Each structure stands twice: as C-alpha cells, then as structure tokens.
Amino acid sequence: MKKTISTAVALACFAAMPLGAAAADTGRDGMYGVVGLGKTDVFAPSKGSSHKASSGRLGYTLGAGYRVNNYFALESDFNGQLGGKKKSKKNGGKDRLTGNAMSVSALGIVPVGDSFELYGRVGTAYMQNQFRPGADSTATKAKSSSFAPVYGAGANFYVTDNAFIRTE
16 A cells, blocks of 8 residues: 655744754744645555555644754654545445554755745655445455655745745
8 A cells, every 4th residue: 555645735833942052043943843734645455456446635744843953854743634535436335545644754954045945855654544445345445554765855935933834
C-alpha cells in the first residue's frame, strides 16, 4: 500500500517563541506549531485481487517544530484524512479507506528577504492504511503499516513576524 500526502497550504498557528539568547537575527528561533490542509491520497490493493481503491480526500496536518537557527529546523507532524468513506461505483455499498502517518523531518532553510524562505525537507514517517469493503462488495479487507521516507521542498511566506503561510 502506498500513501502520499501533499500539504497544499499550512498556516503556523503558534508564534515562533524565542527560547533564550539564541534567538538572534530573525527572532524566529524556538518552538512553533503547524496546522495544514491539503489533498491526501491512499491506495489500498485488496488481497488476491487486482482491485485497487483510492481515496483523494481532504487531509489535515497537525504538528510542532523547533527552529534551531535561521537555516535549520526539526518538525514532527501527524497527517490524517477527513471523511474516509466513499461510495463504490461497483457495489452500491460504502467502502471505507483510511490512512494516517506520523512523521519526523529535518528542514534546511534558505531565507530570501525578510518575509520569504525556501526550504527542503528530509525525514521518515510511520504510515497506517486500511481498506474495509462495503457490505455488498466482493473485495477483501486490506491493512498495512510501514516506515517510508519523507522529502519535499517548499516556501514559507511570513504574513507577520510570528505567523507564516507554507506551500510544499
């Protein structure tokens, strides 16, 4: 099974709270929180069948990070799906396809001016996916969990000194 999460837009909901004298240049060093929305895709093949179900649902991200300095941060996120049920065209029943992930990432940050940054992300995630067929379905249950790499690139745009909009 494969799960891909693409966080389209994330808004930092907590201030970048300086923790001690290390908060020098930008004042953005320290703890911060992340709340995000985006499209979440979960693909679940069923056992003994080539039938694959997919769910392109609204996904969410809740997380926290620690910005060490202007160029490096650590983040941990939980990613899940809103409304994992979908009506199957084949059987008229409701199949349930769900997935979630917990990730830990390191971010390399390149400030571009006072309110814009580019970043790269690398890390790992623990993912869980589950497919439960509807009552009239001929498909079988499928369930998996595994570790997977996390990587990406994006940008932060600071709307104030303490809040940013992110695209990845």
